[in-house]
Amino acid sequence: MAIMHLDKTSSISENDDSVTMNENGKRPLDSENKDGKKKLRIRGLYRQPTVEELNRLQETENLFNSNLFRLQIDEILNEVKVKEKTIKRFQEWFNKLKEHLKTIPEDDTEYDLTEDKIYKHLGVKSPVGKELNKTKCMFKFHKFHDIEIVGSYALGNAINSKLVIDTQITVPMDTYTKNDSINYRYHKKRAAYLACIASHLKDLEIIEELKYMYVNDCHTKPMLEIKPSGKLSNILVVRMNLSCDPESYKLHRFSPLRNNLRESWLFDEKVENTLDVGPPTPYYNSSILSDLTNPLNQDFLNETFLNRDNLKQAVVLLKIWLRQRKLQISGYIISMFVAYLVQIKRINNIMSSYQIIRNVWIYLKLSELDTKGISLFKGSATVPSMEEFHQSFPVVFIDKSGFYNICWGIHKGTYNALKRESALAIEMLDNPNINSFIPLFMTPMHELLKFDHVIRFKNLRSLKEKVYNKVPRTSQVNYGVQQLALVTETVHSMLSRGLGDRADLVLQLVQADLSWSVKKSVDKVKQKHEEKLSFGLVLNSENVIKIVDRGPPANLPESEEFRSFWGEKSELRRFQDGSITEAVVWTADSRAQRRALPKQIVDYLMMFKYGVVPSEVYHVCDQLDSLLVSKCSAQYIEEISAEVLRTFDDLRRDVRALNNLPLDVTAMYGVSSVFSYCSAVAPGRGLRQPHARRRGASALLKDTPQARLPPYTQHNTVVLELGHSGKWPGDLQAFRCLKAAFHLQISERLSQQFSLPVQAYPTHVDVLKNGLVFRLKIAHPKEITLLQREMENGVVKHRESEEAVVLQCETVLLPRVRGALHGLHQKYPAFGPAACLLKRWLCAHLLSPPHFPPTLADLLTSAVFLRPAPLDPPAQPQAAFLRALRILADTDWSREMILLDFNDDMSREEITEVERQFSEKENRPNMYIVTSYDGDFPSIWSRQAPSKQVLLRAQTIATATIKYLEKALIDEYKDNILVSLIICT
Secondary structure (H helix, E strand, C coil): CCCCCCCCCCCCCCCCCCCCCCCCCCCCCHHHHCCHHHHHHHHHCCCCCCHHHHHHHHHHHHHCCCHHHHHHHHHHHHHHCCCHHHHHHHHHHHHHHHHHHHCCCCCCCCEECCCCHHHHHHCCCCCCCHHHCCCCCEECCCCCCCEEEEHHHHHCCCCCCCEEEEEEEEECHHHCCHHHHCCCHHHHHHHHHHHHHHHHHCCCCCEEEEEEEEECCEEEEEEEEEEECHHHHHCEEEEEEEEECCCCCCHHHHCCCCCCCCHHHHCCCCCCCCCCCCCCCHHHHHHHHHHHCHHHHHHHHHHHHCCCHHHHHHHHHHHHHHHHHCCCCCHHHHHHHHHHHHHCCCCCCCCCHHHHHHHHHHHHHHCCCCCCCEECCCCCCCCCCHHHHHHHCCCCEECCCCCCECCCCCCHHHHHHHHHHHHHHHHHHCCCCCCCHHHHHHCCCCHHHHCCEEEEECCHHHHHHHHHCCCCHHHHHHHCCCHHHHHHHHHHHHHHHHHHHHEEEEEEEEECCCEEECCCCHHHHHHHCCCEEEEEEEECCCCCCCCEEEEEECCCCHHHHHHHHHHHHEEEEECCCCCEEEEEECCCCCHHHHHCHHHHHHHHHHHHHHCCCHHHEEEECCCCHHHHECCCCCCEHHHHHHHHHHHHHHHHHHHHCCCCCCCCEEEEEECCHHHHCCCCCCCCCCCCCCCCCEECCEECCCCCCCCCCCCCCCEEEEEEEECCCCCCCCCHHHHHHHHHHHHHHHHHHHHHHHCCCEEECCCCEEEEECCEEEEEEEECHHHHHHHHEEEECCEEEECCCHHHHHHHHHHHHHHHHHHHHHHHHHHCCCHHHHHHHHHHHHHHCCCCCCCCCHHHHHHHHHHHHHCCCCCCCCCCHHHHHHHHHHHHHHCCCCCCCEEECCCCCCCHHHHHHHHHHHHHCCCCCCCCEEECCCCCCCCHHHCCCCCHHHHHHHHHHHHHHHHHHHHHHHHCCCCCCHHHHHHCC
16 A cells, blocks of 8 residues: 655645534534644545545556555665755866866877877876887877766766766867777877876866776776865766767778778787788777767767656666676666667656566566677668677677677676576566565675685686687787786686586676776786686586586587597597487586586686696685585585485385384374484494494504493484374373383384384384484374363363473474475575584584574575575575575564565465564564464474574674685685684684
8 A cells, every 4th residue: 555645735625514524523613623723634644645646556556566665666766866965066066177178278299109208298197008009100189179977977867876977078080090990099099188188187176086997997998087076075986088079980990890900910910911901800899989989879868868767767776786786787788778678669658667677677588689689770871780790799789870889898698697687686576475675676796695606716817828828819809908808708608618507607707997096107007906807607506416418429520529628528428328429527426526516627627728727726615515524424414314314214114014003103204404404413323333443353442441331323303193093092191101102012013023223212212223313203283282281270271381382393393394494405405505504603603502493593594595585596505504694694683584485385465464473573582484384383493592692693703704704715715714714703
């Protein structure tokens, strides 16, 4: 229901008789209306809604996901909106800047840019590096006409947080000559022109700081970063970019298949054949086209967004969404994409911002810009074909001119991530059981939490050199001096092919942002600046454990390409279906090692393809796996748990086969954590050597005469259900005596029929099978009823008792939850090991039971897989463990609850009822985690613990742990982190 806003004007006239009637339908006396205004305000609460309010209610119903979603969108839009006082202050500052720039003088001096004379004259350094020193050209400064505000601020969709205002100066066409398009002459003159402007601004009082920076990390295209002085200094940054007069060059000169960078210039070779200009240089051409087409595209955006607040709000929301996901996609590209959807009529004026972003996500989800590009060009002029663009770029989105690919700087991995995030966004919007606003717009993502596996390179300079020398010459010419972009695209392509369907996403993570003072040399700054290159992998939990990669049959031409890619690792194998194909076989014994196969694949490919040794490649994936190995058997806990389950299945068959029992055993449920692969300390076998210093007939120390205790063997609890019978006694003591008799009979039959060591007790039966101890407990609902029975004045009453609640929890609820957790592990194999890591972490910080119940730790870990939004469920235990810590640390447990619906069985009404109980309950548990099996006992697993103090301590340590791991794994390349993980947090 929409919130009604009170209006001063009512739909019913204040002079109407019906308004002035009292409760009895009579007119009040004049004396009763002394405080008329107050009564009018009270009556206003119950008046009929106005037309405006009805329209808003109808809009909310038709145009938004829900009323709450609309309120949240309105709130965030108001929060990020640029303040009026900021707009006013900036306009005053910009007018002063504009007036000062008009005073820049003409300079008729012609400078040779191979020398530093011009920069000594200007008093600033060149914004481009020494790689362009061999470019020879003459430069003369021609005064520009104006400076204008462009970008998101001009369109009205800027974000107040980290506000960046883009300005643009159009360089006069007289500055360039016809042949300046080749061999970076254009870029060198552009840099000199920018230095002239910087020289004129360097001593201006209204500027606190003046720096150079790169446009989209293109090292040949600098721009100015200006920090205003005064109150604006902490609010915004102004960037001043240069565009080119559209009349300076014909656009066809920069078609994708044209060459504008000569091989002789790039490789310092002597020209022998002047007719051969070299391979196409679409990447180089686009760096110039972006300046040439900027005015045309900016005019198109201004026209599209004029007086369309819904478009502006949608772009703001999309920019927030992209910023939270740290995708390297600019607001300019998003604005152009929204304008494209307007052009093809996928978006119209009556749509709300919510409907627009939903349409954008749906289109991106289904788009194929890597194979079927899109274009804003609608003219009749001759332009390059779409096929030409696809030959030259991984992602194609053509602008209004028909010549410029807006997505020329976007890697294939970025586009795949954008499609993937769009699909996740639609999935969240379509899920009525979650408030999708929080994960979409309010949840930032860190690479440790987002990716299952992160690949980092310790020596990027060495990597760039090795990879660059191996890439084809045509690619080197295309990218020119932009080595990092070429290396990133090359390594990404190799990793994507090598990992295949093991990885659902391979995303490059480049940290190369650089800004420096206009009075500092860019070459010296680069020597101290450290670029970083990483790749994040989102793994497919089903395919990542494949040991064999099958290739094409040996008689096909593709087999030669397969062998060339894999080298000596490729071999011819015959498979069970009779086929003989090329194949690659990897080595892995345990499931944990199979999960880490991407590490083995990447190390092999980097060494085989580029000579990068494994010690230079750092993998963030399995640093905590040593905690999952049993110190006694040297086995992974998963394998031991699987052995327990196999033994339990054998025992279940034995028990079900027992004869001569009064009642048959109808069901057996394992309730210990080992049955869902969540046991931090896997149960060991009881048949090992009792003396640690004796091996066979040899002994290091003599046996002492004292009697020794038998080795401890952890038991595994099992709940038994017997067949239906109405003969169970109605007295609690008699009931328990009869149950003890059943224990005796079960133990006797197991001993006689299967020769199993058995020990019966009044409350349970301990069975030893294959060296493992199973504790069998009979469960019957009548025992819970008897515990609830109470005699008062001769009348039988039923009341909840602590003992009855505990028994119901152990015999009714826990088997259901344990079975659900077992199913969750079967679906997501990373769940069990992740729960083990969380329990080991709790124990390491002295938060083990009873401070933090083990079942509660399992449920907290399961939330990572059942409620993964805004991410996909993880495929690696380490990533899942970190996400569990993030949930523990970031959840406001005093106001928030976690609902775990294992099989999506709960209806919306049931979920609403659970939320209502949570909001109304006063003495609720400190951690409120409800499962779909809790019934009348919501959050029963945390009713006793943790206490408020323990919870706060756990949250504090979880926050510190995440910070430490981010520093140790991402910044310091540490592998041995276990000791520090405990000490530092």
